[in-house]
Amino acid sequence: MGIYFNSLLAQTGIPPSDVILLRHQDKSATRGRTPYELWRDNPFAFDAYQRIQTIENRAKFSRAPFWASFVVPPNGTTLFAGMYAAKYSGIITEDIPHPHNDGTDLAGSRDCYELILDPRFAEFQGTLYIEWGYGKLAWVQRADKQEKLIVELRREFKEPEFPGFLNFIRPLSEVELVPASWITVLKEAKGVYLLTCPKTKELYVGSASGEEGFWSRWCQYIANNHGGNVLLKNREYSDFQVSILEVAGTAATVGEVLEMEKRWKWKLQSREMGLNRN
Numbered sequence: 001m002g003i004y005f006n007s008l009l010a011q012t013g014i015p016p017s018d019v020i021l022l023r024h025q026d027k028s029a030t031r032g033r034t035p036y037e038l039w040r041d042n043p044f045a046f047d048a049y050q051r052i053q054t055i056e057n058r059a060k061f062s063r064a065p066f067w068a069s070f071v072v073p074p075n076g077t078t079l080f081a082g083m084y085a086a087k088y089s090g091i092i093t094e095d096i097p098h099p100h101n102d103g104t105d106l107a108g109s110r111d112c113y114e115l116i117l118d119p120r121f122a123e124f125q126g127t128l129y130i131e132w133g134y135g136k137l138a139w140v141q142r143a144d145k146q147e148k149l150i151v152e153l154r155r156e157f158k159e160p161e162f163p164g165f166l167n168f169i170r171p172l173s174e175v176e177l178v179p180a181s182w183i184t185v186l187k188e189a190k191g192v193y194l195l196t197c198p199k200t201k202e203l204y205v206g207s208a209s210g211e212e213g214f215w216s217r218w219c220q221y222i223a224n225n226h227g228g229n230v231l232l233k234n235r236e237y238s239d240f241q242v243s244i245l246e247v248a249g250t251a252a253t254v255g256e257v258l259e260m261e262k263r264w265k266w267k268l269q270s271r272e273m274g275l276n277r278n
Contacts, residue, residue, distance in 0.1 A: 003149075015144070019067070020068070020141065021142070021143055025139065026101075028103070034100065035072070038099060045099040047115055051114070052096060052111070055111050058088070062088045066085060067086045070132070082117050086114070089113055128152070130149060131151050133148075170242055187213055187215040187216070189213045192208075193208060193217070193245060194243050194245050194264075196243075197240060204229070206227070208257075
């Protein structure tokens with residue numbers, strides 16, 4: 001028998017009908033400014049992010065005096081960020097820059113809420129994970145209509161561990177959002193990687209042999225979607241999936257890494273049936 005988030009509400013005497021559940025995951029966020037990263041690195045900016053909401057959603061947000069906020073780490077889980085007492089303050093009267101991207105909310109275009117962090121839930125901030133369920137697009141839900149299973153409770157907040165080179169699989173659009181400790185690992189490693197086009201299912205085998213290894217090479221694709229490869233330059237944008245096929249030894253030369261790349265091109269036939277041409 002599982003333990004549910006509503007049981008925590010019962011312990012503090014808060015009726016589930018007084019709580020809405022918010023799962024913050026914004027695809028428009030830029031590097032270092034996802035809701036998770038705002039919460040982790042700059043709580044003030046995170047509060048600024050969530051206190052501004054659309055006028056169209058006023059009925060959802062103003063109905064409940066408490067907001068249970070959750071954020072999404074790079075591994076896609078749902079992490080409790082805090083319980084907030086919430087009160088509608090009115091429509092914004094001045095332009096407000098977004099804390100998570102380069103946009104701006106114009107005066108008169110959004111609602112504003114006063115948020116006060118509830119200290120009774122402090123021990124669960126950054127340590128409690130729930131199962132949100134399949135309806136992840138429904139990022140605002142009523143606690144009295146949803147029983148969220150608590151799947152993990154840790155002693156303290158800790159970034160997700162690096163999954164290992166052979167288990168690393170991410171869309172390129174998410175590579176810059178991984179924890180700083182993962183970036184350090186990727187900078188220190190060189191070898192052969194695989195790009196997979198989600199639209200055409202074609203493969204591209206490449207190698208990272210320069211300074212800052214896989215990380216530097218992948219950032220080139222993120223910047224222009226082709227990384228300098230002639231065949232990819234004229235293709236329509238596609239959010240390639242990136243994975244690692246083989247990691248070179250620390251003493252491997254550039255020539256040895258290139259030989260590894262050739263071997264994988266031959267194995268996967270990425271010249272004949274993929275996006276490689278050399």
